[in-house]
Amino acid sequence: MTEELDAGIVARQIAESGELGEPARNRHEVGAARRRKEDARLVTGRTRWTDNIQLPGMLYVAFLRSPMAHARVTRVDASPALHRPGVVAAFTGRDLAGEQGSLPCAWPVTEDIVVPAHPPMAVDEVRYAGEAVACVVATDRYRAYDALESIEIDYEPLPAVVDMNAALEDDAPRVHEEGNRAYVWKFGTGDIDAAFRDAPVVVERTFVQQRLIPTAMEPRAVVAQTDGDSFTLHSSTQVPHILRIMLATVTGIPEHKLRVIAPDVGGGFGSKLQVTAEEVLLLLLARRLGKPVKWTESRSEGNLTVHHGRDQIQRLSLAAEADGRLRGLRVDLLADMGAYLMLITPGIPILGAFMFNGIYKMDAYDFTCTGVFTTKMPTDAYRGAGRPEATFAIERLMDELAAELGLDPIEVRRRNWITRDEFPYTTVANMTYDSGDYEAATRKALALFGYDKLRAEQSERRDRRDPVQLGIGVSTYTEMCGLAPSRVLGSLSYGAGGWEYAAVRMLPTGKVEAVTGVSPHGQGHETAWSQIVADALGVPFEDVAVVHGDTAIAHKGMDTYGSRSLAVGGVALVRACDKVREKARHVAAHMLEASAEDIEFSEGTFRVRGTEAGTTIQEIALAVFGAHDLPDGVEASLDSDATFDPDDFSFPHGTHLCAVEVDTETGATSIRSYVAVDDIGKVINPLIVEGQVHGGIAQGIAQALFEEAVYDSEGNLLTTTMADYLLPSAADLPDFVTARTETPATGNPLGVKGVGEAGTIASTPAVVNAVVDALRPYGVRDVPMPCTPERVWRAIQGGAS
Template structure:
């Protein structure tokens, strides 16, 4: 597009603008799905399996049917004709991927604790849940398959008809001979095994659904706390067998998702199918323990990573093998999660030879799927831990090994051996800034003092340097990975007759602050007050086109679409203004809501006037359509590649094993910065979740497959009291991939922090001979490592 203005920015981007969303969230005015008052709704409750693996011998629902307030009780046999197909998996990563039968209720067999067996509908939530206790199920128990490596042995096959516990094997081995040769010639090699424990996403708002059928006409309005109203609409239309045009999905205020609401669940299908069956509103809100059991888990991998390096420490090859825990079934994108990391196991390093293999295995546990970072935290952890191992082996510092291997500034755009093109970066400058802020000499001196004095409080310094591919994603690239949708985003910008602006976005925010950031993008271009701009989203009737919010994609894809639509609207307004002023468009400048004639600034026509002219259509240029509105659907040409240096300083009490995080420094580069306040909030939240994985959280099972961390008393989501004040800074390397030059920040903290923390823990204990501590580095685990090292 031709930019003819003297001023294209009004200085709004990059300012610490307070979030427009917050007053209604803080005052309680915002409505979440469970807050909605729907007269006449029936409340759904699910009886869930309390055994991990069993054939169902019988289900007796008679007593429950007679319970007070109960309207209906159904099992699989009652409902098997009420849906059109199995639960959807949209990412068949290989043509021969094995996908087990998976329906909203168990068909004769349960495969994890939490698997749905029967559904109760009652006049109140309490009545529905009380009635669950009256359903009796007779199980014929089978020994569960719980560990990934046990599953791989196929000694017991969970889904007998598949013949194996392996769902798929996916390889990215562009140059096997090169990898083999690099290892054969290597001066140094490291071979590491890491565990990515399962994580409960634990969004503050649990899942919640209300389906309201229209009394006549067969339409359904679905209120659902989802990250993906658009994808959910399509999937429910196909799965339940209802015309897509009869379904409207609205995501009211959504209290966090972290990937766990990027899914289609049994309850989504059941509420819609039952609303159709009974012609009544059906509602369901998850309980906290159900959230732990029956909403997806994140992570769940055993990782093998090997590095080959020459005598100078230059890494010549990376070879990776991943065993990924699918859980009992494939959810919406379960098998694709390892693929989102598959290209990034060489991290920020210029590595010529690359080999990645991954196998997905079923276990008798909750299905896994996307969780903040999805695949990329796992990749970053493996390479950043392995780089420390290499540095240790060579006797050089973790900083030095990274400097020797960085992709250099002049190599961008950088074509990786794995097949990506990294958009832009200047890793050295970013690391220099972090090292300068850290005061590294003092930390290392104090660390040594403590060792020398025999202190029981040891210090450790750990770092990670992360990169992620985000801004998901170029549709053609997704096609090459067999993903079942595209990666574009849609936006409409309309200037109303009274000059107020509506922005319609296909992104679906659930805490990210799009109402503020999108308004800033428009305000920055048009030079108007952000309070005159309203952002409409998360309702498929209002924003019919969209691919929703996940994978740090919203700003770089959806925000770019908003920016482009704003530009288009402005060009139309310019035509109207030129027509009114009887000058050519090229003669007009635009600033702060006013077109002026170049050289004659007293000849002017306001944007508001153009909006009103477009509405009345009394005097528009010949052939111009009325109304001031423009839409753009944008498909990005590439991913974006944010990066950053993260450093952690920990203190370990060697007598108890407790790890205290003393400092955390993050210097992120997410390209151009739209709203630093929102960026910092995203980094804080990401760090909290990543540090939680490193030190606190683990979905732990007993040997019968019971989740023993099914409440927030047992599952240790940390609070602010467990964190130091985060030290944040940044560098700015704009992305050439999109017009805003932005890269994405939502997942950065969760990706970078686990290896930084564990590297710090290992650094503190390294002189004792300790080379690894599994996550979470709990006091007991650290104490055992120290104790084991003492015994030698």
């Protein structure tokens, strides 16, 4: 074919040089366990972390932070810092008050919600320990930190507000003048009073979702620079696109003069879904000083000031029939907002509102959430964001119900879950689950786990009063992800849409650049997206490059969170590929002297139906580049883009089973086996999926057994280091047995559901159910998280007494 190309000398040279790509025949990339393209730079130390950036003339920023949870700033003077060596500038909140604006909250969940002003640098009052009160800009990072001690500041202490119940009392000290109740959000369906009236069984429990620190391994870092006209901000963020528009709004820098780049980002888990004080302040400093400025947080600074996750008190009542069939569920939440409402702080517990019913059928549901201000770091998204809390509640309640009725926890679930022939099923929370097969996932999990054998061992150990007891925990979860249908977000007062964008650029050599609006930070999208494009266009996996995370290159997107990248962004990419093929088909028809209707596409080649005559997509790309002989009215480009807005969420589900050994003499727990069977619909790359599941389970186990952000009664954070905030190490975790069932999602052409959060959502209740199950003979009905040896031991003592 190539010798027939009439596309000029450059095209001929490309064709003759062997640079022109060829189709990938007989290869199916989607579903293959491709090793990741990302790894090359990551295993060799050539990664592009924000803190790696060194620019000529760059200055370094250090922040002075409040040592008090709540205080009036009566005097602050940064000028003594200016005399220290290497110091270029120093500013207080008052210096910046006229230009720093207020950090945005994009999800005011009710009409009458209290959204207090949130200055990036405190001006008159500090409301959590760690809030920035002044900064120094110096020629190196050591000098910047040295000079902080010269800043003079006086505080007049105000009472800390750390307990949510106390915060809601009438005479409680106030975090903000408007009071400590940020909002009350209600939702309900069915006749809840009828469901509870004369209910044969009512299970009432209060669970505490402890506060967590997300702890991405890469600390946050920000670099801001300006050429005098426009600004570029590098940040370790999950949301460069959201950040750009929000920063433009806060700082007044016009959107088209602001470029935001998320280079390689070392994990996020929701913690980098934020518009942070430091991002705003670094832009202001670059604007004031005209020099590039960099700030990199220390881990201790991060524990104090990266938004925290979870932190709810859940008051729950479940009404059931004597046979275990559910009648209704009442949920009354207190959700700790912390001191301010950040980007989506108030919406996090609301994301859980539609998930408390889990995979079960019931007649009525009643949900109330009260957002409470305290003098602590604000909370916001952390892996699962509202849904782990909800799943924990219902899965713990199902085990409690089983215990109450003397039923096996699997059996009580089976009597209540939606059966496979009932899909699509509209739940009591008005969500329509498109597909699923809870029976199949559970059957597979039980077999892999050896459920009956473990139950027999448990009973044998109970009989002989073994000091090491065995507990078995069940979690049959679902979640709503793939955030999100824009119309649903609109109905929930969310500040933006939930669509996603992709573009495909066909280069002259037939190589492909896929532009995506999602913003990976460890997931492996460069690999998975290459697989999708390879199959859609019939090009080799190796011939696809994926570009993202820079608003100048991938200008449009809604970024990565809520297990949305594939289910929304991946579908946008498929749609863009469809458009490329359609454009190419018309050029192929012209080149093959046939009608477009007679052109078929398969494995990278366009053929005239019923003949062998064909031309490859690469040859068409080259011909379009030359453009010497295009049909009339055809644009000299195959490039295409697409924006996809899902009709609904996606609903992955699965069954997780955990066996825990509990030493009743010491309270020590040890996970003996963990089986996860997840149904996430179709899979693009099983290797990446398994990695997501592993990591998710680890984080869920961490909530169950290890992690807690602890504030003392004066509002001091006691867990400011990794020595105090216990992240599990390799020695603390077991191997995981993972498997899948597959019921394709019906709402998108890939049949995919999300997987990024599933493991975390499922695993926490599985582990705690196992711990409690081990201790039921001791009269234990709950162990508060994290189930540390001390808490387990105390529960045994308390239960026994």
